[in-house]
Each structure stands twice: as C-alpha cells, then as structure tokens.
Amino acid sequence: MSAPEIHIQFAPDLGLFVPHGRRGGSTSLTTDGASSLGHVVESTGVPLTEVGSLWVNGREVPRSYVPVAGDSVEIRAVTRPQQIPGAPLRFLLDVHLGTLARRLRLLGVDTAYESLDIGDPALATRSATEKRVLLSRDRGLLHRRELWAGAFVYSTHPEDQLRDVLDRFRPELRPWTRCTACNGLLCQATKEQVADRLEGGTERSYDVFAQCQACGRAYWKGAHHEQLEAIVANALAETNRPTPPATPPRRS
Incomplete structure (x- = not known):
C-alpha cells in the first residue's frame, strides 16, 4: 500500500520556518498514514507554537487529526493578539534575550529570565511547571514536548523584539x-x-x-x-x- 500524499499550504507568516520549495503555494507531501497533522507540520520544521489553526478540505481540524490521501491542508499562523488560556500571562526568556527581559520588566510584565544556559530540557520544564510562555529564538527548543506554551522571537534587535511581543500577546503594562x-x-x-x-x-x-x-x-x-x-x-x-x-x- 502506497503512502498517502496530501497537499499542504503554509501561511506567508510561517515562511521563515518552511523550506524554500514549500513557500508560495500548495505543495505535495507524503505522510506515513499514522502520524497526526500536528506531527506532520512539525516534521516540516514549523514549531507548533507559531501555528494558529489547521484546516483540511475547508474545515478546521484539531492537531490530532490524521491526514488521509488527497487531503488539502492549510496551515494558518497564530491570530494576534494571541490568547494563552489556563493561567495568567507570564513569560520565561532564555539566556540570549536579556535586554528584552529587562524591557518587559521595565513595563511591569511578569518576566522570568535565565542568565545562564541551563539547557533546553530545564527551560521547557520550567515553562510547564510555572505555566510561563517561553520566548526564544531557538527553534529546536520550541519543538520540545514538555513545553507549556512558547513563541519564536523573530528579530535580533531589542526594539523590534519588544514591539513584536507586545503586539502578539498584548500583556497588561504596569x-x-x-x-x-x-x-x-x-x-x-x-x-x-x-x-x-x-x-x-x-x-x-x-x-x-x-x-x-x-x-x-x-x-x-x-x-x-x-x-x-x-x-x-x-x-x-x-x-x-x-x-x-x-x-x-x-x-x-
């Protein structure tokens, strides 16, 4: 039995994570017939932290949906402002985002920061334990299963980083x-x-x-x-x- 082939299209906002050959329109992708759509998306390099909703043949489906041959899949980016249910909005930043951490704190946003490199497993575990949104430029870190919630920081400039985080999450400022x-x-x-x-x-x-x-x-x-x-x-x-x-x- 041949492996199922689906047609997948990514939102332009996800282009940074998508291989060049899959940008700009629908492309074919062979799946194993058993993996969830969420796993299929991650296998292309896109962290699920950056995915808003998944649509198959014109209807929204959960990440657990298992695609079948001929499915037309649309991967949409997160909607802004992004809502994080389940706990008050708080952040955790990795070792490379010290300036952003200080600026968020300056604005009164609850922001934990690791000044030392404690390793991806420990960061992801802290995110889950304290229910904090992990902000990072490390794509691999954002793929970790134990992560509670996360977001990719797109810019390397603190001014743009702060602007993007405030636009995406709209935290209360004090x-x-x-x-x-x-x-x-x-x-x-x-x-x-x-x-x-x-x-x-x-x-x-x-x-x-x-x-x-x-x-x-x-x-x-x-x-x-x-x-x-x-x-x-x-x-x-x-x-x-x-x-x-x-x-x-x-x-x-």
Missing part, C-alpha cells in the same frame, strides 16, 4: 513596578531605608527612591532615566495605552 534585575515588585522607600545601598553622590543628589521587595535593589531617577522613559512612552503609544500619571524612580 511600568515602573518591577525590578529589572530580578523581576520582583517595587515599593516606595525612604533614603534611610536604602542608605546602605547608595554611594555618597547618589545619597546627596536624590531624595525619592524605590526598592525591590525581593532582592532589595534600590532605584532612583538616575542618569539614564530619560532613556528608560522613552522606552516606556514608545511602548504605551504603540499599544494605545494611556500614560501613567506618575513614574516611580528607576536606578540609572
């Missing part, structure tokens, strides 16, 4: 409320409360402070505050969010 170093929540603090963490010049020049409730890091409106304000203002403008009435201090 600027100036999280520690950019550890993701802990900030609270207002007096100069006396953070005095042991300040250098002499800082202690003399500033009077308004915040402190991380998790790691104790002190924040104030330092030399780079204008740059941070610009990042926040741009993010709020691009997502049509109102500007907060006041901004707690940030460390330079």
Whole structure:
C-alpha cells in the first residue's frame, strides 16, 4: 500500500520556518498514514507554537487529526493578539534575550529570565511547571514536548523584539513596578531605608527612591532615566495605552 500524499499550504507568516520549495503555494507531501497533522507540520520544521489553526478540505481540524490521501491542508499562523488560556500571562526568556527581559520588566510584565544556559530540557520544564510562555529564538527548543506554551522571537534587535511581543500577546503594562534585575515588585522607600545601598553622590543628589521587595535593589531617577522613559512612552503609544500619571524612580 502506497503512502498517502496530501497537499499542504503554509501561511506567508510561517515562511521563515518552511523550506524554500514549500513557500508560495500548495505543495505535495507524503505522510506515513499514522502520524497526526500536528506531527506532520512539525516534521516540516514549523514549531507548533507559531501555528494558529489547521484546516483540511475547508474545515478546521484539531492537531490530532490524521491526514488521509488527497487531503488539502492549510496551515494558518497564530491570530494576534494571541490568547494563552489556563493561567495568567507570564513569560520565561532564555539566556540570549536579556535586554528584552529587562524591557518587559521595565513595563511591569511578569518576566522570568535565565542568565545562564541551563539547557533546553530545564527551560521547557520550567515553562510547564510555572505555566510561563517561553520566548526564544531557538527553534529546536520550541519543538520540545514538555513545553507549556512558547513563541519564536523573530528579530535580533531589542526594539523590534519588544514591539513584536507586545503586539502578539498584548500583556497588561504596569511600568515602573518591577525590578529589572530580578523581576520582583517595587515599593516606595525612604533614603534611610536604602542608605546602605547608595554611594555618597547618589545619597546627596536624590531624595525619592524605590526598592525591590525581593532582592532589595534600590532605584532612583538616575542618569539614564530619560532613556528608560522613552522606552516606556514608545511602548504605551504603540499599544494605545494611556500614560501613567506618575513614574516611580528607576536606578540609572
């Protein structure tokens, strides 16, 4: 008995993952007659994290559907804003996305980050255990079965990365409320409360402070505050969010 042949077409947004010979229209693909459509899609190199819905012969089917000979398959990209059911929206970033992690935290988005390369299995397991959306540029990592949810970061530039994540997931933004170093929540603090963490010049020049409730890091409106304000203002403008009435201090 010959192996079933199907006709498969990928959305243009998935072109980055699709071999050149399968871009731009419907192409034939031979299957084993037993694997699910989700497995078939992954075998072409497309992470399921980037797939929105699957359509066969004009109707939507689950990823568990087993294609048969002659099926016409359409692979659509995720719909934006993407909804992640089952838990509050939180992120986990791999070792290569440190700048993006700090900018998400600056905007008040719950963002865990691994500053060391702990390995793909550990990252995927943490994603599942803590129910966090794993953001990565590692395609292989996004194929791991134990992953709870994930998304490919398409750009190598932090500005574009942030813009893409905010557009795709539309997380709630609460600027100036999280520690950019550890993701802990900030609270207002007096100069006396953070005095042991300040250098002499800082202690003399500033009077308004915040402190991380998790790691104790002190924040104030330092030399780079204008740059941070610009990042926040741009993010709020691009997502049509109102500007907060006041901004707690940030460390330079």
